[in-house]
Amino acid sequence: MKDNKPSIKKIAExxxxxxxxxxxxxxxxxxxxxxxxxxxxxxxxxxGYQTNSVAKSLRMQxxxxxxxxxxxxxxxxxxxxxxxxxxxxxxxxxxxxxxxxARSLEKEKVYLSMLESKMIDGLVVISGLEKFNLHxxxxxxxxxxxxxxxxxxxxxxxxxxxxxxxGAFDATNLLIKKGIKHPVIMVQDRNSSSLQExxxxxxxxxxxxxxxxxxxxxxxxxxxxxxxLSQKTNGIxxxxxAFTKLRxxxxxxxxxxxxxxxAIDGLEKLDxxxxxxxxxIGFDNSPIGQHTxxxxxxxxxxxxxxxxxxxxNLRSLIQExxxxxxxxxxxxxxxxxxxxx
Amino acid sequence: MKDNKPSIKKIAExxxxxxxxxxxxxxxxxxxxxxxxxxxxxxxxxxGYQTNSVAKSLRMQxxxxxxxxxxxxxxxxxxxxxxxxxxxxxxxxxxxxxxxxARSLEKEKVYLSMLESKMIDGLVVISGLEKFNLHxxxxxxxxxxxxxxxxxxxxxxxxxxxxxxxGAFDATNLLIKKGIKHPVIMVQDRNSSSLQExxxxxxxxxxxxxxxxxxxxxxxxxxxxxxxLSQKTNGIxxxxxAFTKLRxxxxxxxxxxxxxxxAIDGLEKLDxxxxxxxxxIGFDNSPIGQHTxxxxxxxxxxxxxxxxxxxxNLRSLIQExxxxxxxxxxxxxxxxxxxxx
DNA sequence: TTGAAAGCGCTAACAG
DNA sequence: CTGTTAGCGCTTTCAA
Numbered sequence: 219m220k221d222n223k224p225s226i227k228k229i230a231e232x233x234x235x236x237x238x239x240x241x242x243x244x245x246x247x248x249x250x251x252x253x254x255x256x257x258x259x260x261x262x263x264x265x266g267y268q269t270n271s272v273a274k275s276l277r278m279q280x281x282x283x284x285x286x287x288x289x290x291x292x293x294x295x296x297x298x299x300x301x302x303x304x305x306x307x308x309x310x311x312x313x314x315x316x317x318x319x320a321r322s323l324e325k326e327k328v329y330l331s332m333l334e335s336k337m338i339d340g341l342v343v344i345s346g347l348e349k350f351n352l353h354x355x356x357x358x359x360x361x362x363x364x365x366x367x368x369x370x371x372x373x374x375x376x377x378x379x380x381x382x383x384x385g386a387f388d389a390t391n392l393l394i395k396k397g398i399k400h401p402v403i404m405v406q407d408r409n410s411s412s413l414q415e416x417x418x419x420x421x422x423x424x425x426x427x428x429x430x431x432x433x434x435x436x437x438x439x440x441x442x443x444x445x446x447l448s449q450k451t452n453g454i455x456x457x458x459x460a461f462t463k464l465r466x467x468x469x470x471x472x473x474x475x476x477x478x479x480x481a482i483d484g485l486e487k488l489d490x491x492x493x494x495x496x497x498x499i500g501f502d503n504s505p506i507g508q509h510t511x512x513x514x515x516x517x518x519x520x521x522x523x524x525x526x527x528x529x530x531n532l533r534s535l536i537q538e539x540x541x542x543x544x545x546x547x548x549x550x551x552x553x554x555x556x557x558x559x
Numbered sequence: 560m561k562d563n564k565p566s567i568k569k570i571a572e573x574x575x576x577x578x579x580x581x582x583x584x585x586x587x588x589x590x591x592x593x594x595x596x597x598x599x600x601x602x603x604x605x606x607g608y609q610t611n612s613v614a615k616s617l618r619m620q621x622x623x624x625x626x627x628x629x630x631x632x633x634x635x636x637x638x639x640x641x642x643x644x645x646x647x648x649x650x651x652x653x654x655x656x657x658x659x660x661a662r663s664l665e666k667e668k669v670y671l672s673m674l675e676s677k678m679i680d681g682l683v684v685i686s687g688l689e690k691f692n693l694h695x696x697x698x699x700x701x702x703x704x705x706x707x708x709x710x711x712x713x714x715x716x717x718x719x720x721x722x723x724x725x726g727a728f729d730a731t732n733l734l735i736k737k738g739i740k741h742p743v744i745m746v747q748d749r750n751s752s753s754l755q756e757x758x759x760x761x762x763x764x765x766x767x768x769x770x771x772x773x774x775x776x777x778x779x780x781x782x783x784x785x786x787x788l789s790q791k792t793n794g795i796x797x798x799x800x801a802f803t804k805l806r807x808x809x810x811x812x813x814x815x816x817x818x819x820x821x822a823i824d825g826l827e828k829l830d831x832x833x834x835x836x837x838x839x840i841g842f843d844n845s846p847i848g849q850h851t852x853x854x855x856x857x858x859x860x861x862x863x864x865x866x867x868x869x870x871x872n873l874r875s876l877i878q879e880x881x882x883x884x885x886x887x888x889x890x891x892x893x894x895x896x897x898x899x900x
Numbered sequence: 901t902t903g904a905a906a907g908c909g910c911t912a913a914c915a916g
Numbered sequence: 917c918t919g920t921t922a923g924c925g926c927t928t929t930c931a932a
Contacts, residue, residue: 225925239901250902254902276907276924278926290643291638308666314657318646335611479850509852589917618907619911
């Protein structure tokens, strides 16, 4: 079991050709006779030669690698997006480096510079912190696609987002159409641009239905510092205490399905019937909602479309660096109707 | 917006020192005066210089990067493991390249060679295909940690696994202790080493309780080609038709929580009460099971421990390449009792 | 059609 | 304490 992998030089030696010719054959570029091609390929086969892509990257000043920054890979929506992007890029012979930033500015910075130092050819940034700077990347020309979050410090980048506003608006409207008089939006105190949009949609739906929004009557805030998922009971208590403080509430639009699930559990504990006494609608349409009881109505993202737009644009940004400029894509969402409404 | 990042050579020029001295300062190794340190650092600061890690990797013949092969990143158990490994490695200044193999042998091969060509310093392979070869990696000395799956072609590697056997044994025993006379194991036709272990545990539990195992009475197989999650209704039908073919069944041990969830949905459709008429226990203890109705009893992995062992061993394999040899770690699991039993 | 040689950015041995 | 230089493995002019 010898460790030393053959280099292109070794192949040159073994085949009797120069490294230049070997390189040409490998990359199938430049001229060489069919005969040499065969000979060299045979040696490559026999030795199990593999291109060293680190050396290649250094020489070519590009790595055929895309970086992805994602706030939380164990979140279903993010995981799906990342997985599908990765799959598409794989088909195009790109490697993907997935970085889980855990919504930490610090990690985001470190990863960004790590990715840059690895000479990535492109970057996909998914949501996370509300305010997002491209930091050091600012003065490099790496193509960047931002999903759900617009960078504040960069003119040349592409922004793709679900229509959070419309989703929230429709969800709230649905509640009201179903007879809800006192809709409440349930949020976590963690800030993000998509949250802002959803809140705006909620408020506008109220306005359209002549309901005046007030924090006291229409906002249910869960303290995100008490991690909802890991300390479940605690989360339920937070919900019930917040819920009982509301004067009236017969419908909840939860900012995401995890929160909606929490509401379902909390209401069950309070012996409040869903959907008879309180209706609930979530956001993200994650699988968990399909198994709650009652099953959760939720706003569903068009993940396929988001991924398509992302990859298509990334490709054109990379291949025609000065063609595409600032662009924004808003992807429509739709309601997945189930039992909680 | 200029694209050209400063190289170490540029810093040398600007500071009046040689590249060697700049390199020494950057890496804080070798001798240099406090004065030069300050001067050089100032220039670095001002120019925003960043080490080019591609060049560094080539020179050092290592990349400070770890590869992770995972069969399905949108699976909760895998996602959690990957996320936590990534976090631990990040603290140790390692980058992580996460590769989603989608249980495809082809992708596994391509990724393996891609990772190798990127000069990764170590590799973590998580479950997936039943038979697993390290392919081309065989004759490189990259440290490999295998989670849940033992490579067949390599003597020097570390194997870490949940005690699938014990989990299945305990789960089945629990069913029987609760009065189940006709326990059934519910599987997908996708093969993996962990499945084999779980099946063995199930059978042994039957044996210990003097129940003779037969495929007809104790096995419920779901055809995995009809993707359970994406074609949900189809999945339920597959379940109900398979279930009704069983002569008797008053308890189901499902090989994973997704399957268990399918069973819950299917039994509901058949108007069979859980847990009164049929009890169910799952495997993986994923969050989805905490929201089914009734809530799912499940076998829970000790993810923290798996991750700890993985990272600790990886570190020692990398740092002391010829110290550690073959090792196996079996991590205990435990039962998370809920309402389906 | 092929080869020689330069150089991507970095580190480390050696020399001073 | 600092500089010169070779070389990691590769691609790509330029010359033959």
